Amino acid sequence: MKLGIIGLGLIGGSIAKDARTSGFASTIVGYDKNKQHINEALSLGLIDNAETIANMNATVDLIIVAIPVDVARNVVVDLLNQESGIATITDVGSTKSGICKRIENHPKRQMFVAGHPIAGTENAGPSAAVDHLFNNKTVILCEQEKSSKASFDLVKNLYIKLVANIRLMDAEDHDRHMAYVSHLSHISSFALGLTVLDMEKNEKTIFDMAGSGFSSTVRLAKSSPEMWTPILEHNSEYLIPALEQYIDQLQDFKTFLKHKKTADIYQLMANANEIRRILKGDIQNG
């Protein structure tokens, strides 16, 4: 099995690591628009050889497109357009309906599998790649019926080798859920970072007074704007209402604080505490 990876960052690099050690891929070639990333990926042993996008498609079995979602769409279309292309193509983007719509009528649509492994850190680049990143994480695969069985099974087998849990989902459902469970978290964290930076001009005070709570809540504010700008833009349809609901919740806190409605503040927090049970996996419905 020969694997090609376009985008040698955290996700592409981490897939390379486990695809190799699990035995899924015997050879891995890669491309990144940043030449330094190619060199790093070579010296870290993530890839065996560098390869151009043009040549990759005729020589590998599977191509992972692991680049920001706006560029990914174009690259996927370019790959499908290549007449010599024989590889199955999959992406890892945080939004799925845009890319699916973009290629829905492409004659080679069935060579593409829409994927989203829900894993990552706030770090970027080949050096951010880690072993076992997808171990016991969820991977969403969308529009199974539009991929050929061979292509779908190939991508499914990759993620099985990476010890991920596969869940099938409609692309629109995926995007709606991600708006709440992922994209909103990022905005809440970016906005928290901005608020504190705005108010606290003394950096030493932020450093000294930041407990583990602030560090945890603001962690996603370290995320890459290159990656996140197109995600937020592509998912604005679902994200804007999510953001509005979030702001409403914050307004409730503010109103209750202003009017010293202590019992109401307590109740909001007690309700939010339910998230502890759910994140532990103690599911009461579903």
Added chain:
Amino acid sequence: MKLGIIGLGLIGGSIAKDARTSGFASTIVGYDKNKQHINEALSLGLIDNAETIANMNATVDLIIVAIPVDVARNVVVDLLNQESGIATITDVGSTKSGICKRIENHPKRQMFVAGHPIAGTENAGPSAAVDHLFNNKTVILCEQEKSSKASFDLVKNLYIKLVANIRLMDAEDHDRHMAYVSHLSHISSFALGLTVLDMEKNEKTIFDMAGSGFSSTVRLAKSSPEMWTPILEHNSEYLIPALEQYIDQLQDFKTFLKHKKTADIYQLMANANEIRRILKGDIQNG
């Protein structure tokens, strides 16, 4: 050195652990309004004996009041009122100006040291106590000039033994900074938890799709309402404007998303990225 602890939870219990292993305290007695917590603290070896609030003050050198900030105020006043009281008294609350104002004219004000160790987790109770919780964390001590030198030095020495970094601060400054760097984080997290719980009625979907990003951002939503309701209430003067600024930042994201102002969204995130450098301790001013 005999130590008394009122409130055998995460903070009180963790102080007990390190006070004992560091050799700061030879005997530790404790009180908690919850009898089960007393029993747990005894069986975990956090305290040697249970003791009433009434008796503690006449028999120990130092009392740590580690209970929610609303009750803490009353208990500190009660302790100072005890004629037989010989102990230095310190608290660990997340708000400082309220308790300082409450006792500013008390004839025994100098027996009290206003403290706030900035450390913790989202867990509660004696079983949440951990070793080395304060190691290399910041402890804010307020209004040094209103404590006797003996009392102040005793509390300072405790935290030195706990390997914490002591920083002196005005009580109002403390509360203003905490509104941004801690209390706002908690509200942002509680509100995020509420928004997701509200929208995602299927708990399995939350569990499956929650990446480490959501888990990190929503972690503080697991925090105790008993502890956090009075903190937010007591610090509403500084917290309401902080919350307003936070909502403004979120509104900016929403406006830019609505009008597809991609460059502006990118710039907000790039600005927020500065928090990475500061939290690493690479301080450019301060």
